[in-house]
Amino acid sequence: MNSLHILLVDDEPDFVENLAERLRLRGFAIHTASNGADALELMRGHQFQGVVLDVIMPGMDGLETLREIKKIDDTVEVVLLTGHARVDAALEGVRAGAFDYLIKPVDIDELSFRLQDACEKRALVLRSRST
Amino acid sequence: MIGKIRDIWQRVKTLRNADPPEKSDDEALRREFKLRYMQFRRLLNANDKALKTISEMDAVLVGTKPFGMSFIRSRAALLFVNVFQIIQHLNTLADGRHQALFDAFTRLKQEISPLLEYAPGPDTGPAILELSEIDKTHVEAAGVKMASLGDITKKLNVEIPPGFVVTASAYHRFMRHNRLHEEINQRIQSHDGESLDQMYRLSSILQQLVMQAPVPEDVASEIQEAVKRLASVGPGPPALAVRSSGVNEDLPGASFAGQYRSLLNVNPEHIISAYKEVVAGKYNVTAMSYRFNRGLRDEDIVMCVGCLKMVDAVCGGVLYTRNPIDIRDDTVIINSVWGLPKLVVDGRSATDRIVVSRKPLAIVAKNIALKKVVYQCHAAEGICRETLDDAQAGTASLTDDQALNLARLAVAIEQYYGDPQDIEWAIDAGNKIVILQCRPLAMTPAEEKDEQSKDETTRESSADSLEEVTQDRAGEADSASLRILLRGGITASRGVGAGPVHILKKEVDNLSFAAGEVMVISQSLPGYAVLLDRAAAVIAEYGSISSHLANVAREYEVPVIFGVKGAMDALENGHTVTVDADGLKVYEGKAVHLLKKKVKNRHMMADTPVYNILKQVVPHVSPLNLLNPDSPGFSPENCRSLHDIIRYCHEKAVHEMFRFGRKHEFPERSSKQLVAEVPMQWWILNLDDGFAEEVDGPKVRLDNITSIPMLALWEGINRVPWGGPPPIDAKGFMSVMFEATRNTALLPDMRSRYNLRNYFMIARNYCSLTSRFGFHFATVESYVGDRVMENYVIFRFKGGAADDFRKMRRIQLITEILEDVSFRVTVTEDALSARFEDYPMDIMKNRLNILGYLIMHTRQLDMVMSNSNMVGHYRSKIRTDIERLFSPQRL
Structure with missing residues (x-):
């Protein structure tokens, strides 16, 4: 089975490393970025199936990054992951096209299931488009 | 995205209508079914998550574990996001025929959101207030301690050190700068586990965050200006005492004694870092777990910081204007040491203890301790410990005259405030009494203390000897040793109640139920709830703590145990029993000692700000009002809770899936x-x-x-x-x-x-x-x-x-x-x-x-x-x- 390529974007280095490691153990191919600008840079060079995106980051915040990501590749599915859960930001994220919204501390199984579902959805939509 | 999927379907449909059925058309239809099923599954998934979130909220409200604002905010965000997704998915499945749900959603969001809002308070107003210009009306800006200090010097002409306060407004500006408050809240929410070492780790992370955050430049320069002004008045080196002064320290039951930080003999050059250190002290472990357990929000504590000129103390200490454990004892109790009073505050050393009566003002007791250690200002910065020779260590640190003057001042301050006070004081080289801090004294009624120590004994006993203790105490109380008739089950509503047993076998028996009886039933049926306003307690053989009966029982504060198998047979009508819903035991007779204890049948967080917020949120979230899908009232307009919306959407989604399958003349999917x-x-x-x-x-x-x-x-x-x-x-x-x-x-x-x-x-x-x-x-x-x-x-x-x-x-x-x-x-x-x-x-x-x-x-x-x-x-x-x-x- 081909690994799903996932980009993790979060400004807390310890958190990213830890999460990346655990997702790799579950068979994902993980790439990381510590801010929105780096994430967009990576997006332009790689084809990702999914993105896990922190909502609060210095510089370009998660929601802004989400919109930019969708401009680069509107098929990539984005799961928002936040330690600062707020109703309005959450809804804004979903309206802006996030696949789902999860909160920290996140259950690693739940995150990996959501990523699998997101990628499955992407594949279905792509197949529909091609006809 | 959703629109896009709809477009695809639209295209698929048009395609099919335009051309006669072919192989590729079947493929497209199959894909359409697949997409629909995926959409449906996402709806089910969001449905499941939303329901789990609701039960979590219900559970903490009736449970015994404390919870914080980050729990409420994160659960609310999850709930809204999932309900929103459910509505979106349903509308995608139903070609947008359920738009009215968005109105219900928006209405509920408008009802709930204001309860959850957080923003740092107003940042208008000066960053600095001079102590000489404030009084007790400045609590919001200067915090309780500094407002009190300003107040007593203004009203009673009491000597206090010159100084200023870095205000609440400055604090909010600091918190808002680079969104420090969001970063802090984010760490609090993400932190998992309630173990002490987790708490320590979080505490250290948060304190570091504060220490590393820059103070906004305008605030920093105002602080530095104020320090310069301070240095120019009065004699002595311009060293500072930098002390916390929290706003809202007077919240119900919230006594913050000694939780926050004070820095002594701070070099004025280091004032900014000292300021941050005191603010960071908000996140020390004791204070954090205290706030958590008392249901205080992080933002409920606003740290103002007092910067006072250091007093060159010959002696100092803490006095209580009354005996804190005996409200009837109105003698003034003075604890005193040589040097800075910090030793007394920390409770680290033997101290002189002088007791002064009010009328007449006289010393009634004097204990002079051997005070070998003294805290003094270090030449450069900070304080140091020094050892005294035996001669000085054994001498009274306070003369009788000084003690009487102190007591006189203390009584005046108490009279001014009308409540007993806890006062930190010092006497300087010029024999002047300087008040450093005063706050209301936490009184412990003697009886309650007694009861607490008894509880201590009980807790220490092993499970087996617990019964003996209980019996001993019962013996004390009513000279009857009590037999335990039943034990086990689960607490559905806390408390202890006693009365004659009344076994109810069916609802028609309700009529014969008398006030003060103990209800014994097999099943926790909702029909019994009408009796709860008169029942002394309830025992049920079966039942769930989230049942209607349990909910009402908690509201009425009736003790309830569920899951007591065999209760119907074990208990006899008319016999008096005591139901201890906390201890999960049913005793024969009246356990007077247990009843006297008056265990509060309330959540430990009841009436705290956080608890009250959740209590206001839940009615918009969890009650299910839409029960019957066949009734005309089953409509978006009648959705009065998020649960209603969830229920409605689920019903309609299943229906949509069904309808779609039937309506398409696609043989393999009919x-x-x-x-x-x-x-x-x-x-x-x-x-x-x-x-x-x-x-x-x-x-x-x-x-x-x-x-x-x-x-x-x-x-x-x-x-x-x-x-x-x-x-x-x-x-x-x-x-x-x-x-x-x-x-x-x-x-x-x-x-x-x-x-x-x-x-x-x-x-x-x-x-x-x-x-x-x-x-x-x-x-x-x-x-x-x-x-x-x-x-x-x-x-x-x-x-x-x-x-x-x-x-x-x-x-x-x-x-x-x-x-x-x-x-x-x-x-x-x-x-x-x-x-x-x-x-x-x-x-x-x-x-x-x-x-x-x-x-x-x-x-x-x-x-x-x-x-x-x-x-x-x-x-x-x-x-x-x-x-x-x-x-x-x-x-």
Whole structure:
């Protein structure tokens, strides 16, 4: 089975490393970025199936990054992951096209299931488009 | 994104209409079904998550564990996001025919959001206030301690050190700068675990965050200006004491004594860092866990910081204007040491203790300790410990005159405030008394202290000796040793209550229930709730703590124990018992000592800000008002809670999936009749991958079905052939006939949503069964796969012919059986809803077997429900069957 390529974007280095490691153990191919600008840079060079995106980051915040990501590749599915859960930001994220919204501390199984579902959805939509 | 999917479908549809059916068209249709099923699954997923979030919120509100604002905010965000997604998914499935739900959603959001808002307070107003210009009206800006200091010097002309306050406004500006407050809240929410070492780690992370954050430049320069002004007044080196002064330290029960930080002898060059250190002190472990347990929000504590000129103390200490453990003792108690009073504050050293009476003002006791250690200002910065020679160490640090002057001042301050005070003081080289801090004294009534120490003893005893202690205490109280009649079960509502036993076997017995009696029932049926305003306590053999009865009991603060098996037989009508819902014991007679203890039947966080917020949020979230999908009131306009929206969407989504499958003339996806030997019609609609091979004809064989939950349910349905309707007694039959004439929805030939057949909608991991067996209406929905946390079975059961009483009995019977095998059952009126979730596949299949069996074998049971012997007979037959056929694992 081909690994799903996932980009993790979060400004807390310890958190990213830890999460990346655990997702790799579950068979994902993980790439990381510590801010929105780096994430967009990576997006332009790689084809990702999914993105896990922190909502609060210095510089370009998660929601802004989400919109930019969708401009680069509107098929990539984005799961928002936040330690600062707020109703309005959450809804804004979903309206802006996030696949789902999860909160920290996140259950690693739940995150990996959501990523699998997101990628499955992407594949279905792509197949529909091609006809 | 959603729009896009819709576009694709639109295109698929147009395609199909334009061209005659072909192979590629079938492909497109199959994909369309696949997309729909995916959308449906996402809806189910959000549905599941939203329901779990609601039960979490309900659970903490009645539970005993403390929770913080980050819990409420994060759960609310999750809930709204999932409900929003549910509505979106439903509208995608239904081509936007449920837009009205967004109005209900917005309405609820407007009701809930304001309760959750957080923003740092106003940042208008000066960053600095001079102590000389403030009084007690400045609490909001300067914090309690500094406002009090300013106040007493203004009103009583008491000497205080010159200084200034870095205000609440400055604090808010600091917090807002670079969104420090968001960063902090983010760490608090993300932190998992409540263990002490987790708490320490979080505390250190938060303090570092504050220390590393820059103070906004304008605030920093105002602070530095103020320091310069301070240096220019008065003699002595311009060293500073930098002290916390929190706003809202006077919240109910919130005594913050000694939780926050004070820095002494700070070099003025380091004032900014000292300021940050004191602010960071908000996140020391003691203060954090205290706030958490007292239900205070992080933002409830605003740290103002006082910067005072250091007093060159010859001696100092702390005094209480009264005896804190005896309200009747009004002597002034002075603790004093040589040097800085910090030693007394920290409680680290022996101190002189001088007790002064008020009228006449006289020293009534004097204990001079050997004070070998002294704290003094270090030449450069900070303070140092020095050792005194025995001669000075043994000399009184305070003369009698000084003590009397201090006491006189203390009494004046107490009179001014009207409450006992806790005062930190120093005497400088010029023999001047300087007040450094004063705050209300936390009084502990003597009786309560006594009780606490007794509790200490109890807690230390082992479980076995606990009874002895209890008996001893009972002996003290009423000279009778109490026998324990029952023990165990679960606390459904806390507290202790006593009274004569009254066993209720059916609701008609309600009328004979007298005030002050202890209700003993088999099942926690909602009908008993009307008695709760007069019941002393409740014991039930079965029941769930989230049941209506339990909810009302908590509201009325009636102690309740559920799950006391055998209570109906063990207790005797009219005999007085004591129900200790906290200790899960039922005693014979009146346990006066327990009743006297008056255990508060309240959440430990009751009336705290955080608790009150959740209490206001939950009514918009969890009550389910939409019960009957057949009623005209089942509409978006009537959604009064998020739970209603969830319920509505689920019902409509299942319906949409069904409708879509029927409306498309796509032979392989139209409903198929199951080839079965059961004398009933079973129809199956394949949503996605529920068949091993596509079926073109009108019938499908069982061996072609791959749906895991359907197969498990089917196995239960067919395990034992149904023995036909039970023998009906004449009364039962009349009752059924009467109900049938009254309620046309029950007549077999009347319209119903899915016709009168039994319908399965299936996919490999999903199944939904809608059926009308006889007169009742049952649905089973289940998702079973490898993802344990996504597995669930929900069973809904409603109606039935026969009168309410019989219906209720049957519901009671089903409730008992389902609770036996760990379903969570909720009964509202005559609708039962049972949920079982988050177990691995084999256990899920086992519970589906049992449900299948129950659906077949409880139908029409209400006809025999008037006869309690028959009820007993069927109950034990069903129980034995389940045990024998399915041997369910106890969880």
